[in-house]
Amino acid sequence: MAISRRKLLVGTGVGAGVIAVGGGATLLSDGLPSDPDTLLRIDALPSDDPTPGWFHTSQKRQPQPPLNGDAEAPWVVIGGGFTGLAAARQVALNFPNDQVILVEAQQVGFGTSGRNAGFLIDVPHDIGAPDYIGDQKIARNILHLNQTGQRILHDLVEQYDITGAQLRHVGKYQAAVEDSGIAVLEAYHGGLQKLGQPATLIDGKDLPDHIGTKFYRKALYTPGTMLAQPSGLVKGLADHLPENVTLYEDTPITAVEYEPQIVLHHPTGRIIARKLVLANNAFGTHFGFLQHRIIPIFTYGSLTRPLTKAEQDSIGGKDFWGVIPADPFGTTLRRTHDNRILVRNSFTFNEDGRHKPNATAKFRQSHRLSFERRFPTLKDVEFNYTWGGGLGMSRNGSSFFGELRKNVYGSLGCNGLGTVRGTAMGTLLADWLAGKHHELIDFLLAMETPSFNPPDPFLTMGVNFTLRQGMASAGLEA
Ligand SMILES: Cc1cc2nc3c(=O)[nH]c(=O)nc-3n(C[C@H](O)[C@H](O)[C@H](O)COP(=O)(O)OP(=O)(O)OC[C@H]3O[C@@H](n4cnc5c(N)ncnc54)[C@H](O)[C@@H]3O)c2cc1C
CATH class of the missing domain: 3.30.9.10 (D-Amino Acid Oxidase, subunit A, domain 2)
Structure with missing residues (x-):
């Protein structure tokens, strides 16, 4: 890791922030030194309102404690929503000898995945097409993708008896x-x-x-649609992850370095990752990717x-x-x-x-x-x-699926349909990383990139x- 000897250590403090000091040294407010040339501060962290009805009316659970200090793992997934839970699960199943760290800034079930209307919809609905179906080939793939997400969620609910x-x-x-x-x-x-x-x-x-x-x-x-209590569903999924997944809740990633290795900063330490999966929806843009697209x-x-x-x-x-x-x-x-x-x-x-x-x-x-x-x-x-x-919306309705840079992968931009789609895409991303072949993986890799929007003030x-x-x-x- 590129930590210059000139850097100073300061006392710890929760919350991100890079403080430039004389002589080119940079101090992170998490107390850890880092290289200012390679460090990207995450300038927006999730902060949802305290009154999500589904969260408060679903089963109470003991959240997993935040990460305290440093950690290292071959795989790190950021985002404990439908997409990240699916990706972490499937990476763990595909690589049973590897440890997987899943980090979530808030509690699982408190973020958007626990705040939606709970529709697990199968059929495609292309609002840009006169018959709301449009290209039949694309529509069939979307149907297949949605049904894949439904099946995965349904089977997990049955397998682990997630009554919530x-x-x-x-x-x-x-x-x-x-x-x-x-x-x-x-x-x-x-x-x-x-x-x-x-x-x-x-x-x-x-x-x-x-x-x-x-x-x-x-x-x-x-x-074909299923209805769920979305917060109860994701809480249940989080409580039944494979043994080689370690979930850290209330652990926001506050800064990231990609070179010469992947280092994720959080309020009390760092995580070194060999491979990183971003499953944090629109917040993925703060990690340096797809800006003005999601x-x-x-x-x-x-x-x-x-x-x-x-x-x-x-x-x-x-x-x-x-x-x-x-x-x-x-x-x-x-x-x-x-x-x-x-x-x-x-x-x-x-x-x-x-x-x-x-x-x-x-x-x-x-x-x-x-x-x-x-x-x-x-x-x-x-x-x-x-x-x-x-x-996480895009103008052309497309999501991102695939490689963002070396050893960094993402399934980002839910476009309002992420319960089933995020589940399927997270799972398929992990399968693709394991070298598996599937027609839906080809479909997702060939998908248009979310389209670019002009920056502010035009964007706003x-x-x-x-x-x-x-x-x-x-x-x-x-
Ligand atoms: C009111 C409402 C109704 C909806 N209705 C439906 C519906 O009926 N059906 C449907 O399919 N979809 C619906 N949606 C959309 C659906 O909720 C999303 O598509 C889905 O939650 C996307 O899942 P995700 O895992 O990709 O992203 P998210 O659920 O957004 O999860 C991303 C997670 O990443 C975490 N994160 C972000 N940045 C960091 C960081 N720096 N460090 C650590 N963690 C981080 C966030 O806290 C978050 O929990 C609705 C959404 C809303 C708000």
Whole structure:
């Protein structure tokens, strides 16, 4: 490791920061000396709001302690979400004699992977194509990829009896109220038929028997989706990693050196890695890759208190269902295993990937409006939790999969579909690293790179404009 003799050691202190001192010496605030020419400080660390409903209502678990001091391993995976958990597991299975370190800045289940709406969707949905399917070959690969992720998650839940995942194979409703939304459903129905995937259009008058609301005019039901309690699911996955994986939670990587060897700095020490896998979604851009290509966009969810028996009876419908909107800027809705209603909508651009202090209060009001439109008889049912979570979005909808530089690999940029896709991509990345062959690996390696966006101020202006326009045009779908 390139540590110059001129460097000074200072007392330890939590939090990253490079302090330049006279004579060219550089001190890290983690107290460790390093070479200023090769050291990259990670200038944005995950910091999510404290109220993710799924996290607080899922099984309590004892998180793995943070790494204290130095460590070394042939493999290090950064990011304890769906992608990183899958990558670490599969690297460990493919290389049973190697130790794998998995580091997560927060607790597993607290970050975006535990904050989503819990849809494990099988069918592709290309919003850029007239029939929402587009190129059949690509669509078949996406379907195969999504089904691979579903199968992996389903099998692990069964194998380890992860009851907290509340995983059920119940399908999903994609619902519309505006004419534009109905046109989307009809076109998509045609696209799915071409792909040979089952899908049924349901008229608005029949929808209350399914989802307990008269709000929608039409829905497209596809049976292949599974629904989960996402935080319970990833917590369970973290508790059943192979023996040669060591998970460190609450361990943010604060700086990195790639040459002459990979050194990861954290608040109390360093990790030396032979090979590094980045599975930290939009935060991967702070490690020197894909800048202006993967953009941190936040979206927001609220969970009501559990409905009473009388309230459940008053709305009717099935006791467990999920609705996604026909308009991408519309509202996602779920009735959960514990009889709460989930509402998800609204987007913001959070440049540094961290939550914004007033956002949850603001979007709780949007959720309230959307909820009361759909369930006017439940006006007295309050929200217990409102939270936000960061997505890694790209303009062309593409993710990154493969080698970022020598001995550094990544599966980055979830594009809002990372439960199954991240699981499949993390697993396949590990298989590719083990020299295995699979048609999906070829597909992922040939995927377009996430497209480049102009830097600020154009980036911020452009993203904010697109989000505002999208949210405004969603109309009643919001
Ligand atoms: C409200 C909401 C609803 C959603 N609904 C759905 C849905 O229904 N279905 C679906 O498929 N997807 C949904 N998504 C998207 C889904 O949650 C993501 O696609 C998925 O979480 C991506 O998984 P990942 O493992 O790639 O990344 P992440 O879940 O973002 O995990 C990356 C992890 O890396 C960690 N990390 C980052 N930087 C560092 C560092 N320096 N050191 C250590 N650790 C670090 C982070 O703390 C984080 O836990 C939704 C998202 C939100 C916010």
